[in-house]
Amino acid sequence: MATAASDVLKPDYGSGRRHLIFTDEHEDLRESMKRWVLDELAPHAEEWEETVWPDSVLHRMAELGYVGLCFPEEYGGQGGDYFYSLVRAECLSYAGSGGLGMGLAVHTDMVLPPIELLGTEEQKRRYLVPGIKGEKIACLGITEPGAGSDVAGIRTTARRDGDEYVINGSKTFITNGARADFILLVTKTDPDAGHDGVTLFLVDLKGDDGEPVPGFTVARTLEKLGMHASDTAELAFEDVRVPAANILGEEGKGFYHISWELQGERLVAAAGSVAGAERLFEKTLEYAKGREAFGRPIGRFQAIRHKFAEMATKIEAAKQLTYATAWRFNNGEYPVREITATKLFTSRVACEVADECIQIHGGYGYMKEYGIERAFRDVRLNRIGAGTDEIMLEVIGRSYGL
């Protein structure tokens, strides 16, 4: 059937809502999860800045099947592909609480995937299954007071003693650290072996009575610039005994195992950065259409209009990069350079967008009641957590043999 030239040439600003990596099933999830986030989480965003998000959020999320999206059915999951993780991260942006999204992602996208990939059957039954049910909350312990970017420079040791290991050391900046039931802990089993002396353990932090296991203490909870809805703690391990069966993956291969974990973490962080930027863009666009100065909506000034054009272009580029890289990751490639570039670019875009959105809101952007200042504080972490900008640049630069 012939189409009129006027129809063909008309720009369609509403097109392309669904990216080619997503199917109807992904979009169904997006619809239902977004509704849940808007109805049950977003109304509490302000309150949880003071109290941190309650454990009941994870329980509910598990009940709705949103924790197990990408895990095999035999462990209680839905057996979906990696793209479901992106949809989940994107939907959580509607809560308007970076701290909530981060705390949940530590559980769903940082700790549970390595257990699925590397865990023994027994470990999957003890940690993955209750994790998917939301009965056990996880945290991830890489960073220490003396080593963050330099993972191989950590000092927490695990010394073999018969069928057990004895763990000593401390971890800091640990998200969910004050509440977690267990930790995926990065240790040194051979302090002289550099990268090859690193070993991962699954360590219970609470006994059956809910009290901390002997030798483990939450040394302190930490105050921070943003992400207030998330708890961040310093953890101390003093002669904590763990069965040798709790090694995750291979002894001495922990550096490579955790490097794999970081790839998924960075991609999900990228999706969160892009979605967060989109939410800020939408909110600010609405504001710019309503707020008047000098007799017209501020969005009608070219200087402001161009800010939106710049932001939209960067967000679109960041989104396409994220989806293209995720496609490769989902299809079995291990595109570390591209994931690293994606993480670097998207978190920078998110920070730039947050800054511009404050600017466009003027004084109101600086006030708490608009939620923009919170996003501005929350998003700053994205250029530090999961690997700093400088480390991302190092990884990319070195990948060219430099």
Ligand SMILES: Cc1cc2nc3c(=O)[nH]c(=O)nc-3n(C[C@H](O)[C@H](O)[C@H](O)COP(=O)(O)OP(=O)(O)OC[C@H]3O[C@@H](n4cnc5c(N)ncnc54)[C@H](O)[C@@H]3O)c2cc1C
């Ligand atoms: C709110 C929050 C939550 C977090 N949650 C967790 C968590 O759950 N689990 C966890 O393990 N960690 C967590 N982290 C830690 C986070 O991953 C680290 O802060 C990050 O990796 C940087 O490490 P660092 O803070 O020790 O900085 P450092 O490594 O000391 O770096 C300091 C500065 O030096 C730069 N630098 C370091 N090495 C190089 C180099 N080779 N070349 C150029 N520049 C370099 C860095 O880019 C940075 O600018 C969290 C951090 C925060 C703030």
